[in-house]
């Protein structure tokens with residue numbers, strides 16, 4: 429009899445403990461989860477923005493000579509044109525490039541150098557020369573028709 433009482437006391441105690449634990453730990457761990465979600469979202473955003481920022485440093489920092497179209501594309505333009513970020517026509521996407529190529533190289537070059545709607549001037553890498561930007565336009569056009 430005494431045994432039964434004490435074991436049911438222990439049972440009540442552990443239920444009470446479990447309830448307290450749930451009340452204290454669950455909201456805490458949920459807010460922890462919320463935080464880590466927010467952080468991983470911020471990480472996502474950062475990693476999406478990062479290539480453009482890093483790229484600009486690379487393109488701007490080089491003391492070495494003129495960059496060819498492929499290098500400029502890979503270091504600057506691919507940040508948007510590789511995946512089609514913000515509506516940028518994707519490298520290799522004939523449909524997206526067809527009409528644009530129809531405008532002629534002079535217009536494409538001018539838009540790439542001076543900027544055009546969502547397209548930042550020189551892809552945001554202000555240190556690129558006109559020739560480097562043009563070479564990158566040529567590289568994308570050649571790879572997209």
Ligand code: HEC
Pocket residue numbers: 480500501504505506507508509513514515516517528531535536537539540544545546547548550551552561562564565
């Ligand atoms: C920050 C993102 C971004 C970067 C970096 C970027 N572009 Fe663009 N680009 C765009 C977007 C967005 C468009 C589409 C603009 C529109 O037509 O609405 C575009 C369009 C273009 C076009 C077509 C313009 C036209 O007249 O249709 C060319 C050419 C171009 N980009 C060249 C380049 C080159 C060369 C680079 C690298 C030096 C580059 N872009 C880097 C976002 C970018």
